[in-house]
Amino acid sequence: MTKEALSKKAVLLPGTLEMLILRSLERTGEPMHGYGIALYIKQISKEVLLVEEGSLYPALQRLAIKGLVKAEWSESETGRKARFYKLTSAGRKQVTEEVAGFEKILEAMLRVVQPA
Amino acid sequence: MTKEALSKKAVLLPGTLEMLILRSLERTGEPMHGYGIALYIKQISKEVLLVEEGSLYPALQRLAIKGLVKAEWSESETGRKARFYKLTSAGRKQVTEEVAGFEKILEAMLRVVQPA
DNA sequence: TTCTATCCATAGATTGGCTATGGGTGGAGG
DNA sequence: CCTCCACCCATAGCCAATCTATGGATAGAA
Numbered sequence: 363m364t365k366e367a368l369s370k371k372a373v374l375l376p377g378t379l380e381m382l383i384l385r386s387l388e389r390t391g392e393p394m395h396g397y398g399i400a401l402y403i404k405q406i407s408k409e410v411l412l413v414e415e416g417s418l419y420p421a422l423q424r425l426a427i428k429g430l431v432k433a434e435w436s437e438s439e440t441g442r443k444a445r446f447y448k449l450t451s452a453g454r455k456q457v458t459e460e461v462a463g464f465e466k467i468l469e470a471m472l473r474v475v476q477p478a
Numbered sequence: 479m480t481k482e483a484l485s486k487k488a489v490l491l492p493g494t495l496e497m498l499i500l501r502s503l504e505r506t507g508e509p510m511h512g513y514g515i516a517l518y519i520k521q522i523s524k525e526v527l528l529v530e531e532g533s534l535y536p537a538l539q540r541l542a543i544k545g546l547v548k549a550e551w552s553e554s555e556t557g558r559k560a561r562f563y564k565l566t567s568a569g570r571k572q573v574t575e576e577v578a579g580f581e582k583i584l585e586a587m588l589r590v591v592q593p594a
Numbered sequence: 595t596t597c598t599a600t601c602c603a604t605a606g607a608t609t610g611g612c613t614a615t616g617g618g619t620g621g622a623g624g
Numbered sequence: 625c626c627t628c629c630a631c632c633c634a635t636a637g638c639c640a641a642t643c644t645a646t647g648g649a650t651a652g653a654a
């Protein structure tokens with residue numbers, strides 16, 4: 363992963379952050395810490411989706427409370443302590459459903475938004 | 479309790495309602511009243527996007543305050559009085575920009591969400 | 595040693611959609 | 625004729641989720 367700081371200005375569709383986080387964890391397949399998740403989303407979206415830390419950490423908390431991710435303190439690649447998150451089986455199920463729902467809504471939105 | 483010609487339960491991506499309204503007005507090309515806009519969105523999205531009246535009318539107010547639409551009382555196709563909205567030139571400009579931005583974000587989201 | 599990137603976290607404001615509720619009218623069917 | 629339903633508008637109060645702002649701590653580079 364490129365070493366690049368998080369940007370200041372957030373861009374994001376409200377209501378999709380938790381899905382993005384879960385999907386990131388699913389796709390990478392390994393536990394990630396919050397900061398790494400934000401970087402991952404930023405990079406894979408080519409700098410378009412920017413997650414604010416003040417949005418990110420509360421979202422991770424919510425996900426943990428809901429039992430969709432499990433958190434564990436460990437050491438990061440750079441030698442700092444960091445909280446690593448991994449999907450639970452409930453989280454894995456959830457992300458599948460959410461992505462399906464999202465794609466359905468997207469398709470519908472495109473029907474309204476795009477020129478026939 | 480139930481008065482269901484319009485919606486059963488609302489489904490909508492938060493933050494996109496105003497754009498949907500503006501785009502509907504743009505695409506139909508003629509002034510529409512609120513109820514008609516909601517029906518239009520419902521139909522064109524094939525019953526996927528459902529706009530609640532309690533979301534719709536405040537959104538129309540906001541759009542009018544921002545000068546993106548202009549409202550005028552008139553008579554509906556069915557002979558009732560209704561408030562017809564049409565795009566202003568500012569609104570026309572706005573919807574173009576918003577749709578472009580939205581499509582950019584969508585594309586980015588798909589890069590995160592969809593399997594490579 | 596200072597600066598930047600790496601990491602976590604929370605309080606408070608704001609946005610904006612939802613629920614619930616209110617009212618009024620025209621026309622079709624009992 | 626009367627009732628019901630589709631048609632229309634609107635607002636108050638709630639609540640979820642994001643953003644802004646701020647705090648702290650450390651490793652490693654400049």
